[in-house]
Amino acid sequence: MEQVVAYADKTIVKIEGVEVKGLKPEELEKKIYSIFKRPVRVVGVTSESLEMDIYDLPPERIIKDQQGIIKVLSLVPGLTATEISKISKLEKAKAVDINDIIPGSKYACAAERRI
Amino acid sequence: MDKIMIIPTGDEICEGILIDTNSPKIMGRLIENYPAAFITRKNPVRDKKNLIISAINQSVEENYQLILTIGGSGGGGKSTDSLADDYSHESILKLASDYETISIYGYNGHLWSKIVVASIDKSLIITLPGPQIEALAALDAALYSINKSLTKKEVCKHIVDAVISKYPQKEEDCETRSSCSRK
Numbered sequence: 479m480e481q482v483v484a485y486a487d488k489t490i491v492k493i494e495g496v497e498v499k500g501l502k503p504e505e506l507e508k509k510i511y512s513i514f515k516r517p518v519r520v521v522g523v524t525s526e527s528l529e530m531d532i533y534d535l536p537p538e539r540i541i542k543d544q545q546g547i548i549k550v551l552s553l554v555p556g557l558t559a560t561e562i563s564k565i566s567k568l569e570k571a572k573a574v575d576i577n578d579i580i581p582g583s584k585y586a587c588a589a590e591r592r593i
Numbered sequence: 594m595d596k597i598m599i600i601p602t603g604d605e606i607c608e609g610i611l612i613d614t615n616s617p618k619i620m621g622r623l624i625e626n627y628p629a630a631f632i633t634r635k636n637p638v639r640d641k642k643n644l645i646i647s648a649i650n651q652s653v654e655e656n657y658q659l660i661l662t663i664g665g666s667g668g669g670g671k672s673t674d675s676l677a678d679d680y681s682h683e684s685i686l687k688l689a690s691d692y693e694t695i696s697i698y699g700y701n702g703h704l705w706s707k708i709v710v711a712s713i714d715k716s717l718i719i720t721l722p723g724p725q726i727e728a729l730a731a732l733d734a735a736l737y738s739i740n741k742s743l744t745k746k747e748v749c750k751h752i753v754d755a756v757i758s759k760y761p762q763k764e765e766d767c768e769t770r771s772s773c774s775r776k
Contacts, residue, residue, distance in 0.1 A: 480695040484705065484757045502612045504725045517760060519724045521667075523605050533760060556612070571701035 492567035501556035598657040606637040645684040664723035682707040693749040730755040
């Protein structure tokens, strides 16, 4: 079992109150990229919420552009922003010491990739 | 490579919430590399370990030489309600005794992606991450490595390097913890 720790400074963003059906995730990633010019990965999607990782960008910058993000959502096919659309989770991933990562094949972390 | 199976996974794909745009792109790259191959895209499999195992088993029994699973390669929602569980890697590790695997963690300690390259009978099975940019990078690395007849361990390392290369990185922040393999 080999384990690699990759540098990835990211902010986790969850948006609720949207309607999702027939979304092509890379189209959303491109739209969000057009705002921030930073890599974006859609990591979790339900019919009414989105979770994304935005790399190399502090949460403060995302808060500042919150309305811009919500507006952009409606421009993405398969995605509809509603009156209750809001950012419900916004947190910067905290660094841990490599030695704190539990070794072993059974270990899987809490909150990474869904897709 | 004569017979190749693509297995997309994920409840959100099955329900049409997300469109599986990965499979056609992966299919295209496979056709470029193996123009004479018989390439199949299986109907998407839900995030259930038994269903993924069944899909892989069936593909092995049908003598697919290369089986690619898409998605379900991270830590998922094992302790976070907002994310679904990821089972592709676990399913393959449960089935195969001959494999190589490398886990990529974010610097926050979260499992980012677990790449598995395994053999069962005459089938080579590889996990591809769900985000498209990673999936295609992983696929290109896998095809390059396979065409060079590299070992499973080398294939796995090439895939991991390709996936990591798609993110902003600082050299000093990349560390390798330990390594071993199992046959």
